[in-house]
Amino acid sequence: MSSFSKSGIYRLDSNNSNNHIIYFIDPVRILNRSYTRFQVSPFKYYSRFLKPKHEQGQTRDSENLNKKNRKKRKFHRLNERELVADQRHQEARSLLLNAHEVLLRDKEILSVLCNLRDDDDVCCLSGTKDGPCFIEHGSVWQAPMYEICLHFCTDDGGSALVQFDQQQVVPLYNNLIINDTSEDVEAATLDNCYIIPRESCFHMSNLEQLHALVPDKPDTGFNLIVIDPPWENRSAHQKSVYPTVPNRYFLSLPISQLTHTQGSLVALWVTNREKLRRFVEKELFPTWGVSYKAVVYWLKVKVDGSLISELDLFHHRPYECLLLGYRHGKGMDSEPLTTKSLPENQVIISVPGDYSRKPPIGGILNLHFSVVRELLLDYAPGPKPARCIELFARELLAGCTSWGNEPLHFQHSRYFLSD
Numbered sequence: 001m002s003s004f005s006k007s008g009i010y011r012l013d014s015n016n017s018n019n020h021i022i023y024f025i026d027p028v029r030i031l032n033r034s035y036t037r038f039q040v041s042p043f044k045y046y047s048r049f050l051k052p053k054h055e056q057g058q059t060r061d062s063e064n065l066n067k068k069n070r071k072k073r074k075f076h077r078l079n080e081r082e083l084v085a086d087q088r089h090q091e092a093r094s095l096l097l098n099a100h101e102v103l104l105r106d107k108e109i110l111s112v113l114c115n116l117r118d119d120d121d122v123c124c125l126s127g128t129k130d131g132p133c134f135i136e137h138g139s140v141w142q143a144p145m146y147e148i149c150l151h152f153c154t155d156d157g158g159s160a161l162v163q164f165d166q167q168q169v170v171p172l173y174n175n176l177i178i179n180d181t182s183e184d185v186e187a188a189t190l191d192n193c194y195i196i197p198r199e200s201c202f203h204m205s206n207l208e209q210l211h212a213l214v215p216d217k218p219d220t221g222f223n224l225i226v227i228d229p230p231w232e233n234r235s236a237h238q239k240s241v242y243p244t245v246p247n248r249y250f251l252s253l254p255i256s257q258l259t260h261t262q263g264s265l266v267a268l269w270v271t272n273r274e275k276l277r278r279f280v281e282k283e284l285f286p287t288w289g290v291s292y293k294a295v296v297y298w299l300k301v302k303v304d305g306s307l308i309s310e311l312d313l314f315h316h317r318p319y320e321c322l323l324l325g326y327r328h329g330k331g332m333d334s335e336p337l338t339t340k341s342l343p344e345n346q347v348i349i350s351v352p353g354d355y356s357r358k359p360p361i362g363g364i365l366n367l368h369f370s371v372v373r374e375l376l377l378d379y380a381p382g383p384k385p386a387r388c389i390e391l392f393a394r395e396l397l398a399g400c401t402s403w404g405n406e407p408l409h410f411q412h413s414r415y416f417l418s419d
């Protein structure tokens with residue numbers, strides 16, 4: 001438990017003969033390992049599931065309406081594709097039920113869950129106002145003129161003596177912006193303040209500019225590539241949270257060029273739609289030269305430990321899948337070598353953050369927390385620590401390059417606690 005409070009990762013005792021690996025994770029604790037001076041606000045991260053006290057116990061009319069609609073939908077006859085999806089679900093079902101039961105038996109973790117919110121955690125750095133929309137600003141003709149001012153500042157551990165205090169003003173878009181110091185950096189752009197974690201970098205640009213991240217030398221490529229594409233789906237479209245992209249565009253993502261000479265572990269988030277799973281298995285992975293290896297299930301729970309929706313609800317499963325595969329490096333004609341082989345059927349349990357936000361399981365340079373590396377980093381081929389890139393990112397992590405059209409989204413100071 002003491003290691004969990006620092007690492008945010010807790011291995012639950014699966015207690016069955018199949019030896020499935022089940023983790024409970026607290027994304028806020030994991031993210032906080034990326035920061036030296038700032039702290040992510042649990043209240044902001046979990047805002048969908050932590051209602052203010054006066055709203056607790058109340059159910060909104062719209063929620064009730066949705067529940068009714070879902071109940072109606074449950075009884076429709078499944079078409080051929082849905083039957084295959086259902087078959088897939090049945091295969092995962094007992095594993096997920098077991099993982100959930102294991103969680104509910106663990107009193108310590110249940111008490112962590114109901115205390116995720118710190119009572120004093122109401123005061124964020126700069127109020128509740130949304131930041132600017134990077135997607136919109138990035139698409140106007142003025143985009144090349146927008147700048148970001150990074151304030152590098154290192155003190156000598158509390159005394160008034162500042163050792164290093166420097167500002168750097170650089171273009172905001174289509175530019176690789178790096179914080180290679182071991183301290184967080186505050187940055188100002190478009191009249192808002194952002195927190196850039198230690199040893200992180202980002203490139204805010206559109207799909208057409210992704211090639212800018214292809215390394216000049218293949219041995220500076222990436223060993224871990226985490227991808228969360230803006231898949232076309234009704235939910236993202238209806239909520240218009242971000243633009244989506246037709247599947248065929250992802251075929252030309254430069255996965256082989258981004259891969260390190262010694263190969264990469266590719267981790268791809270997918271939705272539960274069967275059409276998409278088929279596309280990934282039959283077209284996308286083969287086109288990228290990725291050989292499929294394993295699936296990680298992300299099971300989503302509320303702060304009382306219950307699932308966010310019924311396990312068998314067809315269109316609203318309480319889980320998502322992360323597909324893992326290996327891509328060999330240039331000049332290699334077989335699969336990359338790794339010291340550990342990927343376990344089949346891992347389950348990661350957590351309380352979800354904002355819409356479509358995934359738990360942070362990529363980078364984070366912090367080698368003394370070995371349990372963290374168990375999630376993905378340990379399975380990446382090539383030199384250690386693995387070089388990590390996240391594609392279509394909305395946040396930054398220490399030890400990782402984040403790319404997308406809004407990688408600063410969750411770096412806004414409103415998502416952080418003030419001292």
Ligand code: SAM
Nearest residue numbers: 206207228229230242243357358392394404405
């Ligand atoms: N992994 C993210 C998280 O945990 O918050 C969510 C990623 S979301 C599924 C997909 C992201 O891709 C959105 O931020 C969206 O704005 C971005 N995106 C959409 N179209 C894009 C494009 N043409 N180029 C770059 N990024 C794009």
